[in-house]
Ligand SMILES: Nc1nc2c(ncn2[C@@H]2O[C@H](COP(=O)(O)OP(=O)(O)OP(=O)(O)O)[C@@H](O)[C@H]2O)c(=O)[nH]1
Ligand SMILES: Nc1nc2c(ncn2[C@@H]2O[C@H](COP(=O)(O)OP(=O)(O)OP(=O)(O)O)[C@@H](O)[C@H]2O)c(=O)[nH]1
Ligand SMILES: [K+]
């Protein structure tokens with residue numbers, strides 16, 4: 001069905017696409033408003049021109065107010081997020097990327113809670129051929145991070161990537177633990193560039209906004225890793241998060257293999273919304 | 276309450292109607308818009324929401340409501356009743372054989388909570404005097420077998436594995452033989468997470484199913500899933516004819532609209548809810564409570 005005029009039916013059709021992509025209703029309304037304005041400004045009157053215009057609106061939304069920071073080494077990356085989002089897997093992939101680009105990489109097995117989480121990260125460390133600092137299951141995660149920082153300094157690592165246990169954002173005590181880990185990174189590795197990435201599963205709906213908000217309370221979040229985009233979910237919630245909390249997407253996960261990580265590309269992402 | 280937003284939104288809309296006396300069609304349209312927004316905010320699938328709002332709207336326009344003295348309350352009641360009836364009103368048990376070995380198979384997307392659920396179900400069944408065996412059929416994910424072994428050890432439930440070089444179909448079959456030989460009467464098969472669009476891996480599940488004829492195939496779904504829940508559930512159901520659904524991570528603050536979408540689209544009951552990371556954090560699923568949670572009422 002091809003729309004013949006730019007009317008409410010067409011807008012409704014677009015609204016449906018956006019909501020079905022998990023963008024959420026409020027942001028969808030925001031996008032449609034911006035679209036209407038743009039259509040007026042650019043004097044668009046062909047229905048076939050509307051979708052390209054909509055694409056530009058969303059790309060702008062994803063790219064506006066984003067400050068690019070120059071990457072510096074040594075660097076510490078703290079990877080956080082709720083249970084099962086894809087933290088450990090993403091760390092394996094990122095480690096491999098840095099390793100390939102010639103950096104000396106160290107991983108910290110900061111999830112001492114989940115069954116076999118340390119073994120899982122160790123498999124990834126071996127795959128990426130990078131070093132790992134680990135304690136026993138049940139150990140204090142803060143102590144692991146502390147030791148990893150010392151090891152990173154003495155071994156001259158360029159980048160230390162810290163895994164953390166999955167935790168739901170509404171669990172006060174677990175969020176406190178995370179804040180503590182964050183503090184250790186900040187106070188112990190002075191001189192290192194520090195970034196924190198929040199890992200979000202692309203199949204997540206509106207709850208992701210709540211996740212981002214709560215995790216922001218424990219530490220500044222520099223970027224999102226949006227995983228599992230190889231499925232049929234569109235991951236539109238990151239548009240809502242960008243729009244309301246101004247957190248940009250850094251990487252996307254597109255599979256379970258070590259190569260299945262890409263730098264986020266707003267225009268490719270937006271094109272996929274309409275597939 | 277965590278889902279205050281939803282509750283207050285709906286209540287706000289209904290308050291406008293309450294005490295208004297008779298309703299006009301415009302009032303109902305306005306109320307239905309609020310219902311629609313609330314359900315979308317709760318992650319109920321857009322198509323399910325559309326149908327729901329249509330049905331409820333029609334019921335509300337019925338003369339009984341229009342002439343009722345408290346039409347606002349009547350609308351609230353219709354919304355609630357309709358949602359409850361969609362969710363179903365009874366808790367549903369899992370299928371187990373009275374005698375012999377029952378087989379439960381856990382399937383779902385990556386990271387949904389299958390392996391943990393295996394441990395939870397084993398704990399639950401043992402309380403009911405069953406002798407469960409966990410079978411490790413995830414040969415792909417790094418340390419998946421080790422994870423199941425750690426889970427099994429922590430609850431003192433045996434785990435059968437053949438490493439990651441043997442085909443899951445053969446592992447499942449051997450697992451059942453192992454159960455026979457060791458007097459276990461429930462076999463819980465943990466499978467690797469997979470995408471519903473991964474044909475090869477979906478075929479693998481079909482092969483396991485054909486080989487071991489499970490009494491219960493449970494689709495494990497993360498309760499935070501958004502609009503895609505429908506695609507996932509319908510595809511798994513079409514290929515495997517699942518017996519039920521398990522919702523995980525309900526200890527979060529998600530409204531869990533995926534539950535409604537899945538029930539509406541597949542008709543399959545939700546049987547259990549995971550409410551934490553520990554292996555006794557399992558509840559029998561109560562559809563009526565879920566309806567209230569989604570509505571925030
Ligand atoms: N298809 C797909 N699967 C992924 C992707 N990223 C991770 N996974 C899978 O998702 C599951 C969970 O990944 P993990 O890396 O263990 O997630 P986590 O956040 O570390 O989980 P916890 O530590 O338990 O909180 C695993 O089965 C991964 O293989 C992705 O981009 N695509
Ligand atoms: N808070 C909470 N966490 C849960 C629940 N169920 C599972 N988890 C956590 O979710 C993460 C993923 O659980 P798994 O059991 O490994 O999930 P899976 O489906 O087997 O994952 P794959 O095998 O990688 O596909 C782990 O960190 C679990 O501890 C739950 O009900 N509540
Ligand atoms: K996708």
Ligand SMILES: [Mg+2]
Pocket residue numbers: 087088089111117163164165166
């Ligand atoms: Mg992990």
Ligand SMILES: [Mg+2]
Pocket residue numbers: 389390391413419465466467468
């Ligand atoms: Mg598993």
